[in-house]
Amino acid sequence: MGDYYSEERHGPHEYFELGDFELESGITLPGARIGYKTHGKLNRAKDNAILFPHMWSGTPKAMEIFIGxxxxxxxxxxxxxxxGQFANGFSSSPSNTPPPFNGGAFPNVSIGDDVRAQHRLVTEEYGIERLELVLGWSMGAEQTYEWAVRYPNMVKRALPFAGTAKTTPHDYIFVRSHEDSLKSDPAWNGGFYRDQSEVHVGLRRHAQIWSVMGLCPEFYSAEAWRGAGFTSLEDFLRRFWEGYFAPMDPNNLIWMGWKWRHGDVSRHTGGDLAAALSRITARTYVVPFSRDMFFPPADCEAEQKLIPNSEFRVVDSLWAHFAMFCMTDSDREQIDACIADLLKDEVA
Amino acid sequence: MGDYYSEERHGPHEYFELGDFELESGITLPGARIGYKTHGKLNRAKDNAILFPHMWSGTPKAMEIFIGxxxxxxxxxxxxxxxGQFANGFSSSPSNTPPPFNGGAFPNVSIGDDVRAQHRLVTEEYGIERLELVLGWSMGAEQTYEWAVRYPNMVKRALPFAGTAKTTPHDYIFVRSHEDSLKSDPAWNGGFYRDQSEVHVGLRRHAQIWSVMGLCPEFYSAEAWRGAGFTSLEDFLRRFWEGYFAPMDPNNLIWMGWKWRHGDVSRHTGGDLAAALSRITARTYVVPFSRDMFFPPADCEAEQKLIPNSEFRVVDSLWAHFAMFCMTDSDREQIDACIADLLKDEVA
Structure with a gap:
């Protein structure tokens, strides 16, 4: 795995040991744990806690750009x-779990597993009874919705950015196409490669799919990559997309992707999404990003209308789904404004 | 090639022999020819001719659904x-050309090559001096634009559906991702497979990319495939997308795709798109399809504004880019209305 999943690259983590952790799939993962980071201090009343899970392909470090x-x-x-979510390379993951659950034999994990593990962390380790805010982007939004539906009394405010409570069919086939591109590598061997650098062809193919669907036509027409320091379209494709994915472990990406495409809060209500979302008591902002090709604002708005105390906002950006990378000041300011405004809203 | 590229499946063709045809790439293709079909009769004044080139992956048969x-x-x-465009399996193509230009060694062909060959067909074979209408969808739209810019005096009316005069960067990387998915087949061998059925893994991977980008999120959320007789999402993916591409020749698709992604009428004006489009004298309707993920209406409208005697219309369909398949009555009626209205417009 080279040293991509190292504290040198992703900063120091703490670990919360889950022991033998029964997954929703029915498999028990021995010695399960989640890596995490904290900033600030929990006050005596334990009423100043914010939970901020990260997106697919990321680690907690990715969300630190919003803290300051x-x-x-x-x-x-x-x-x-x-x-840190399962399969992120620091929490229990294909890349760091011993046999029989190593590499391509890692068990399926779910958004519900992530949120149950996080619930144990915040209650057992910190004794927190209610979170001031749960927020997240993309798969972080999925976890946010899962928190708000599963533990409504613990979530005072919820802020899902560019994600859905129930994965749409289009999003499902999009994520599955990622998996298949990674597995198309000639050295794939069922996920039992020795090192991720052996399967770089699949990783590059996967990066290519992201380059098409991850941004939007206007982004490329406007050559918005110039503002981020890239010198040509090809330079952007190589250094941004291939460079981002090249050091990652494909199994980790695939197992996170499985969680992503099976995300669905209506599991809690027999498939009734309206019933699931009506459980949410948190003051909620639903915030898609304009031009997002796989979480289009219309899909997010349809869910927002089912959430009682909610508001719909759109972050306008040429960076489409990747507005959350804050490559422009405007993106960062719009996202910060959503967080600031929601934290100001009075909530009983 | 099995018998996919047969008259049994695509109906009878006529052939126009181009002889030794010098391509824009500088290569001369010996014994070049284009297959074509005609309907109706050329009148004595030779002023009732309509030219209707077809889209990528198609043959002339695909456009016959609009004739009646x-x-x-x-x-x-x-x-x-x-x-028929070059590389469609009937006109000179990788699948039907002898060495040295067989299979993976076919020379690059361009939209300009197609249009020059068609120009010879209509002038030499039929003595037509002016076309009442040139229309086409997708790559057919590219050919329509090329006609209107290259031979403005010969095109009385132009009707490009869901295509652009200059390929956008996003569209370019989308099409290149098709190529790479086809070439990812383990038996690819530089395009020198014995039979396309040997490289079906790449064809399926390619179908998967189309399933994500070829339609739109709303299509899948609404399960619009039900209206076309499919029984589940997986059934649609297999029988519609895989079924469509499975019998085709990957080299043919790749060589058509190269033409597609290099389409650019501004070649005629030193890269100045506005200057190229200002050459058009045809009465022109620019008609994108709503929800098209790779020819979004905004891209088409930007070009329409540069065309002197033009009008902008949008066909509204859940079938996104594939509205032209007329899977619903509404799609067929909207498209027919565009053709009917344009043919009624008085043109000097």
């Missing part, structure tokens, strides 16, 4: 927990 | 020529 003094997520005021 | 008595393209009134 005089930012909405101010560590002087809040205790901010950044939990 | 009491339809706008009425063979009792018009002489309708359906030219």
């Amino acid at each position: 003094r005089n930012r909405p997520l101010d560590p002087d005021r809040y205790f901010i927990v950044l939990p | 008595r009491n339809r706008p393209l009425d063979p009792d009134r018009y002489f309708i020529v359906l030219p």
Whole structure:
């Protein structure tokens, strides 16, 4: 795995040991754990905690760009927990689990598994009874919805960015096409390659699919990559897309993707999405990104209308789904404004 | 190649022999020819001719669904020529050309090559000096634009559906991802497989990319495939997408795709798209399809504004880019209305 999944690259983690953890699939994962980071301090009343799970392909480090003094997520005021999802390379993952669950034999994990593990972390490790805010982007949004539906009394505010409570069919086939591109590598061997660098052809093919669907036509027509320091379209494809995915472990990506495409809060209500979303008591902002090719605003708005105390906002960006990378000041300011405004809303 | 590229499946063709045909790439293709079909009769004045080139992956047969008595393209009134583009499996193609230009060694062909060959067909074979209408969908739209810019005096009306005069960067990387998925087949061998059935893994992978980008999220959410007789999402993916591509020759698709992604009428004006489009004298309707993921209406409208005597219309369909398949009555009626209205417009 080279040293991509190292603290040198992703900063120090703490670990919460789950022991023998029964997954929703029915498999028990021995010695399961999640890596996480925290910023700020939990106050005595334990009422200043914010939970901020990360997106597919990321680690807690990816969400740290939103934390800072005089930012909405101010560590002087809040205790901010950044939990790592299963299969992210730090929490229990294909890349770090011993046999029989190593590599391509890792068991399927679910958004519900992530959220149950996070629930144990915040209650057992910190004794937190209610979270001021749960927020997340993309798969982080899926986890946010799962929190708000599964533990409604614990979530005071919820802020899902560019994600859905129930994966749409189009999103499902999109994510499955990622998997298949990774598995198309000639050295794939059922996920039992020795090192991810052996399967770089699949990783590059996968990066190519992302380059088409991950951004939008207007992004490329406007050559918006120039603003981020790239010198040509090919330069952007190589250094941004291939460069991003090249050091990652394909199994980790695939297992996170399985969670992504099976995300569905209506599991809790026999398939009735309206019933599931009506459980949410959190003050909720549903915030898609304009031009997002796989979480289009219309899909997010349809869910927002089913959430009682909610508001719909759109972040407008040429970076489409990747507005959350804050490659422009405008993107960062719009996202910060959503967080700041929601934290200001009075909630009983 | 099995017998996919047969008259049994695609109906009878006529052939126009081009002889030694010099391509824009500088290569001369010996014994070049284009297959074509005609409907109706050319009148004495030779002023009732319509040219209707077909889309990528298609043959002239695909456009016949728009021809019929009491339809706008009425063979009792018009002489309708359906030219086959290079690499479609009937015109000179990787699948039917002898060495040295067989299979993976076929020379690059361009939209300009297609249109020059069609120009020879209509002028040399039929002595036509002006076409009442040139129309086409997708790559057919590219050929329509090329006609209107290259031979403005010969095109009285132009009707590009869901295509662009200059390929956008996003469209370019989308088409290149098709190529790479086809070439990812373990038996690819530089395009020198014995039979296309040997490289069905790449064809299926390619079908999968089309299933994601070829339609749109709303299509899948609404399960619009039900209206076309499919019984589940997986049934649709297998019988519609895999079934469509499975019998085709990957080299043919790749060489058509190369043409597609290099389409650019501004070649004629030193890269100045506005100058190229200002050459068009045809009465022109620019008609994108709503929800098209790779020819979004905004891209088409930007070009329409550069065309002097033009009008912008949008066909509204859940079938996105594939509205032209006329899987619903509404799609067929909207498309027919565009053709009918344009043919009624008085043109000097």
